[in-house]
Amino acid sequence: MLAYFPEIYPDELLYSVLGRLMCHSGILSNIHFLVDSFGNRRICVGFFLQTNLGQLAANTPPSRGLTAQRLALETTLLPYLTAYRSQEVRELALAYVTDKSGNRTGFHFRLGLTADNVVRLPSVLRYCATCRTEMLDRYGELYWRRDHQIPGVLVCAIHGTPLADSSVILAQTKSYEIIFADEDNCPADPAPPTWVNHLETVKMLQRIAKCSATLLASPPHARPLTAWREESHLALRSRGLGRGRAGIDQAALKDAFLAHFGPILDILPDAAPGKWLGRITYKQMPPLAPLRHILINLLIESLPQVKVSSPFGPGPWLCRNPLAEHHKQPVITDCEIHKLGGKIIGVFRCPCGYVFSSGLDPGRRPRVLDFGPLFDARLCELVAAGNNRIGTARALHVSPNTVQYHVALLGLETPWKARPVRAKLPKIDREAMRAAWTDGHAAAPDLTRLQLHREIPRVFRWLYKNDHAWLSAQPPVAITRNSNKPRFDWPVIDTAKAERLRQEATRLRAQTPPQQINRVSLDRALGHKRWLGSRLHKLPLCVIALAELTESVDEFRCRRIAWAAAELRKQEGPISVTRLRRFATLGPNCSPEVEAFLRKVASDL
Numbered sequence: 297m298l299a300y301f302p303e304i305y306p307d308e309l310l311y312s313v314l315g316r317l318m319c320h321s322g323i324l325s326n327i328h329f330l331v332d333s334f335g336n337r338r339i340c341v342g343f344f345l346q347t348n349l350g351q352l353a354a355n356t357p358p359s360r361g362l363t364a365q366r367l368a369l370e371t372t373l374l375p376y377l378t379a380y381r382s383q384e385v386r387e388l389a390l391a392y393v394t395d396k397s398g399n400r401t402g403f404h405f406r407l408g409l410t411a412d413n414v415v416r417l418p419s420v421l422r423y424c425a426t427c428r429t430e431m432l433d434r435y436g437e438l439y440w441r442r443d444h445q446i447p448g449v450l451v452c453a454i455h456g457t458p459l460a461d462s463s464v465i466l467a468q469t470k471s472y473e474i475i476f477a478d479e480d481n482c483p484a485d486p487a488p489p490t491w492v493n494h495l496e497t498v499k500m501l502q503r504i505a506k507c508s509a510t511l512l513a514s515p516p517h518a519r520p521l522t523a524w525r526e527e528s529h530l531a532l533r534s535r536g537l538g539r540g541r542a543g544i545d546q547a548a549l550k551d552a553f554l555a556h557f558g559p560i561l562d563i564l565p566d567a568a569p570g571k572w573l574g575r576i577t578y579k580q581m582p583p584l585a586p587l588r589h590i591l592i593n594l595l596i597e598s599l600p601q602v603k604v605s606s607p608f609g610p611g612p613w614l615c616r617n618p619l620a621e622h623h624k625q626p627v628i629t630d631c632e633i634h635k636l637g638g639k640i641i642g643v644f645r646c647p648c649g650y651v652f653s654s655g656l657d658p659g660r661r662p663r664v665l666d667f668g669p670l671f672d673a674r675l676c677e678l679v680a681a682g683n684n685r686i687g688t689a690r691a692l693h694v695s696p697n698t699v700q701y702h703v704a705l706l707g708l709e710t711p712w713k714a715r716p717v718r719a720k721l722p723k724i725d726r727e728a729m730r731a732a733w734t735d736g737h738a739a740a741p742d743l744t745r746l747q748l749h750r751e752i753p754r755v756f757r758w759l760y761k762n763d764h765a766w767l768s769a770q771p772p773v774a775i776t777r778n779s780n781k782p783r784f785d786w787p788v789i790d791t792a793k794a795e796r797l798r799q800e801a802t803r804l805r806a807q808t809p810p811q812q813i814n815r816v817s818l819d820r821a822l823g824h825k826r827w828l829g830s831r832l833h834k835l836p837l838c839v840i841a842l843a844e845l846t847e848s849v850d851e852f853r854c855r856r857i858a859w860a861a862a863e864l865r866k867q868e869g870p871i872s873v874t875r876l877r878r879f880a881t882l883g884p885n886c887s888p889e890v891e892a893f894l895r896k897v898a899s900d901l
């Protein structure tokens with residue numbers, strides 16, 4: 297147990313506190329000091345991170361209220377190094393520095409400290425000349441500040457003064473050695489760097505220093521790497537650096553980066569755009585040094601927002617997946633515009649896998665095109681937990697039929713009774729259909745194509761619709777009409793028909809009582825209905841025959857009067873005009889010629 301523990305100065309590094317403790321306590325042996333403070337002589341003293349903090353905190357005076365966690369978060373670079381890591385990595389790292397357990401290599405690997413291109417920690421302890429003066433004025437002694445040791449920080453965040461290298465070179469310091477800051481290893485007038493008068497450069501470096509110090513003092517909430525990637529991706533796209541539907545224009549990104557950070561690239565090699573710049577928007581983004589996140593954020597801040605015109609308004613758009621944590625949050629950047637029948641349809645793809653389409657009409661509900669992996673996972677859970685169909689549908693915000701459909705798709709065993717599935721008709725087999733046609737032709741090779749079609753209409757129809765090319769190439773060959781050759785021999789037909797007409801006219805003329813011989817009665821006598829009417833232009837002989845054979849109404853009436861007179865004569869009764877008229881069934885409206893003929897016939901009798 298330590299009887300004394302010095303006051304921790306603002307943003308002081310634990311390494312510095314331990315150095316001052318050793319100095320104030322007058323302990324000369326590092327080993328003795330380690331035993332007193334950590335209870336272990338084999339402790340490895342870290343400059344920026346310290347392990348076994350649990351033992352150290354336990355040895356501090358209880359009145360100070362120093363816990364291992366407080367020491368880790370307030371006096372080491374741990375919060376900065378894990379700022380852009382997941383909660384899991386943060387907890388692991390904290391457990392490593394506070395507990396005795398843990399292996400150093402695994403820890404460094406997880407934090408990305410082993411890869412040179414990820415985090416390059418300083419090789420010397422650094423200080424600010426202005427801070428040095430203030431420290432001496434206020435506290436009468438110097439101390440190592442945390443924010444002066446952050447990788448990529450070259451100026452004091454508070455003063456903008458270039459950080460100076462102390463004479464404490466880390467590689468030359470033993471693992472148990474603790475060197476406190478003093479006026480010797482932190483000289484008052486360090487040599488200024490060459491860029492000290494480049495105002496733009498210093499301003500840019502101070503912005504980086506301020507962001508780094510903020511990250512160390514109050515790191516953001518832990519989020520998975522993909523969330524950081526997503527955020528940067530969206531922000532870069534909204535700054536006009538997008539490409540295609542959801543990509544990043546890497547060349548434009550690099551140009552913008554070089555234009556913005558050009559002045560500092562020579563003096564801060566870690567900021568140079570390398571492969572990491574392309575990877576910042578990868579779906580599987582590898583862990584990146586916090587400095588690089590800071591640089592990207594500064595670049596994004598420096599670029600103006602670009603308004604992208606979309607009929608659905610500026611993105612990102614709200615996610616409609618009720619199962620996603622980001623439901624109703626603007627996270628969708630992928631919107632495809634389609635025009636269907638004059639209407640504009642947007643297809644929105646959310647990173648959670650939910651895809652839906654929506655029209656511009658605000659009254660219409662969006663149509664889900666893909667429920668995404670969250671739906672399937674939740675459905676499996678609900679079914680496994682023994683929920684019924686209705687309950688499962690409610691929990692998933694869909695209809696019971698949709699649940700049933702996805703249960704069938706995933707092949708899940710359900711606690712509810714499966715509904716009868718409609719028996720499906722056996723699929724029509726193309727080969728069987730082809731065989732039916734070929735066999736039909738082989739069995740009756742004399743049949744024409746049309747006749748075979750009439751024999752097996754179902755086979756013909758299926759092949760005609762589904763296998764047209766094959767069917768066209770198959771026998772029997774369709775009989776095609778030669779259009780140059782007339783289909784009928786009209787002159788022959790004309791002669792025959794004219795002859796028929798004469799025969800029929802003779803037959804009709806012999807009928808009693810007499811019937812009028814006109815085109816209609818002749819047509820009927822030939823056995824057709826209106827056959828002549830539409831074909832007479834092809835039948836000149838028939839036209840002549842008709843003109844000769846047909847009789848007008850008056851002619852027919854006269855013929856009928858003559859017939860009636862002959863009949864009355866046979867009866868040998870008195871013949872009057874009235875009786876003759878009635879026998880000949882003449883109407884009252886006969887022409888004068890017919891009336892004259894009637895009277896003449898009556899007077900002759």
Ligand SMILES: [Zn+2]
Pocket residue numbers: 424425426427428452453454455456457
């Ligand atoms: Zn300073």
Ligand SMILES: [Zn+2]
Pocket residue numbers: 615616617620622627646647648649650
């Ligand atoms: Zn979503």
